[in-house]
Amino acid sequence: MKICIYGAGAIGGYLGAQLALAGADVSLVARGPHLAAMKADGLRLQIDGEERVARVRCTSDPAELGPQDYVFITLKAHSVPAVVDLMQPLLGPGTAIVTGVNGIPYWYFHRHGGALAGTTLQSVDPGGRQWHGFGPERAIGCVLYPAAEIVEPGVIRHVYGKKFPLGEPDGSKSARVAHLSEMMVSAGLEAPIRDNIRDEIWLKLWGNLCFNPISALTHATLDIITADPATRALSRAMMLEAKDIAERFGVHFxxxxxxxxxxxxxxxxHKTSMLQDLEAGRAMEIDPLLTVVQEMGRLVGRPTPMVDAVLGLIKQRERMAQAA
Incomplete structure (x- = not known):
């Protein structure tokens, strides 16, 4: 079985290294100094008090790799539409795409049931680029819970966690998701198969949609945001708006x-990923974490006043950062 990690940054690199060290046929797609370092010295993973080196095939050009059995997408969610065409050489007739991205994935309404089945979401998949370029039938959902960081090019430090829940959009325990789970477990990871992966997606998004933008706006870490009465109350209000929407799609928290x-x-x-991106001058994951909740609220006629207000503020903060 051939596995490609598309976006071998901190989490993608941790995942790829663990799989490769367990004997899986892994390739990594990355770029820049990180790619150059991995090509020269292997992918160095600092974990459990030691450093392990995974020697894997690394490239910036997916065309060098050919069709895969599984392709993990571990890019920032807003970066994915732009690489749909570049990823085509990785896709064979039976290739599964494992969406390890934050927020709501492009395939969310595939085999969802109800009036919205087959709906595409403009905020995460503008023009249905992923829906049509990948196909929703390839998708396996995956939620990323570990934390890791790139401490220098080619070197990843595992911070905590090893849980990667998996699930088919229709909730079935297919052969492909079962085999993937087995491979990941053999690599020392936790990969439980969920019969409703959307519940898991929303559980993570529930926190990300408030803690990320609040941290980027205030530069506060999670302990401060959750302890301060004002930011805790704002977080709660945003989460309740999202819960009202999600439950109308059958989600259980x-x-x-x-x-x-x-x-x-x-x-x-802990600094959230959005705050880290702001400080590093990178684009922030706004649409997959906030705009999508607003869009889904509109689909079911539910207002999102607190989400709307914070969304307006964080978009303005991004514009100011880009203009600086």
């Missing part, structure tokens, strides 16, 4: 709002 907020606070003085 297995924890309540307060427990979800407390769980984020327990992570400690």
């Amino acid at each position: 297995r924890v309540d709002v307060e427990r979800r907020i407390d769980g984020a606070g327990a992570v400690g003085a």
Whole structure:
């Protein structure tokens, strides 16, 4: 089985290294100094107090790799539409695309049931580029819970977590998702198969949609956001708006709002990915985390005043950062 990690940054690199070290046939798509370092010295993974080196095929050109059995997309979600054409050489008749991106994935309404089945979301898949370029039938959902960072080109430090829940859009336990789970477990990862992966997607998005923009606007870490009465209340209000929308699509939240907020606070003085992107001058993941909630609210006629307000602020913050 051939596995390609498209976007071998911190999380993609951690995943690829673990799979490769367990004997899987892995290739990585990356770019820049990180790619050059991995080509020269292998992918160096710092984990459990030691450094492990994975020697894997690395490239910036997917055409060098040919069709794969599984392609993990571990790019920032807003970067994916632009690489749909570049990824075509990786896709054979039976290739599965594993969407390890934050927020709502392009295939969300595939085999969803109801009046919105087959709907594409402009905020995450403008013009249906992924829907038509990849095909929703290829998709396997995946939620990324680990934290990792690139400490220098070619070197990834695992911070915490090893859980990657998987699921088919229709909730079935297919042969392809079962085999993928087995491979990941053999690599020391947790890869439970969910019969409703959308519940897991929303559970992670629930926190990201508020903690990420609030942190980028205030430069506060998770412990501060969740402890301060004002930002905690704003987080709660945004999450309740999202919960109202998600439940209209049949989503079940297995924890309540307060427990979800407390769980984020327990992570400690952690900078969210959006704050890290802002500080590094990179584009922030705004549409996949906030605009999509607004768009889905419009689909079911539900207002999102708090999400709308924070969305307006964070978009203005991005414009100001780009103009600086």
